[in-house]
Amino acid sequence: MTRFACKNAAMTVSAKGAQARRGRPGYDLDSLLAVVVTVFNERGYDGTSMEDLSAKLGIGKSSIYHHVDGKEDLLRMSLDRALDALFAVTEEPATTAGPAIDRLEQLVHRSVEVLIAELPYVTLLVRVRGNTPVELRALARRREFDRLVGDLVQEAAEQGDLRTDVDPAVISRLLFGTVNSLTEWYRPRRGISPDEIAAAVVKVAFGGLRTTS
């Protein structure tokens, strides 16, 4: 607890006292992270202080430090949650066996489902532009994911299953640009299931929009 100046330590103790009196339940790491990621998305990571998190969580900073080493640790865990879920998709049977075009389609479909299931975490991920070690590592992992997508697009092109009049590199950017754009507009309340949205993305991207040409 040497992290606190005396003044803050005193405040923390009194906050914890108040909290205990009101019987507010504690957080496990998951439920803590669920609140933290929302604050990061609302205020931006740089614009969020441990004081902000403490206020939003309604617990003292020492209670947060019980779970993590600090703000950057919370960022790392939030970003890893999104990245781990996305990389897990690349190891599923449907994305690792069969013609490349089908694996690519499946990768897009499942990525949309992951994006929706982990919406605040993926939203945080796609907005990362910073220069802290945690952010640079997340950007490197994103590039690794993009490379996997790029390889799959290239393979599908080589197998003759992809239109040849658009650069495969552009196709792979457009595909995941479309997927990632969901973080900007998809809200669960719209009443469309994750599977329906994923199917819509796949239909529009792979099948096209026009009924005539």
Place this chain on the structure above:
Amino acid sequence: MTRFACKNAAMTVSAKGAQARRGRPGYDLDSLLAVVVTVFNERGYDGTSMEDLSAKLGIGKSSIYHHVDGKEDLLRMSLDRALDALFAVTEEPATTAGPAIDRLEQLVHRSVEVLIAELPYVTLLVRVRGNTPVELRALARRREFDRLVGDLVQEAAEQGDLRTDVDPAVISRLLFGTVNSLTEWYRPRRGISPDEIAAAVVKVAFGGLRTTS
């Protein structure tokens, strides 16, 4: 110049003196805005102070106030530049006459070209989430643009030119999600012309990716 505290006014005068001595050329509003929008994109609007802008421009704050009333004025002009260019597209002959599907396709094509021509301004626009009057007005204009797109998608669907197995509202989100995602990855140095990128977006979105189904 009553905007400055005495201390700052003195600093500004001395900065202007230094500037005049080095013979640094002045800015017109366009070239000023071109630098400002870059700083807004790098640091975020909230994270940018007039001092930051002054340092980046290499001119005193009073020289900035010569052009504008303050930071929010700079934001308004930057966002209007993007919005005016996008709305101008909706009034071009190719987006106002003919079957809705063709007008929609043309709207997507021209929006990509505008996005590339005004890349930093559109980038700033698509990242706006704030609550200042200027930001709220920009969000309202974006919604108006989205409504125009939504109406065109609806019309194309009614004319039987659009696939019917995806909700038109989702189609219109996906279309401009794809277009706007270019602000995240398109860089002029990639050696692909704006027209080629626009054509690629149209081909992928309207024609689909697969050569087989």
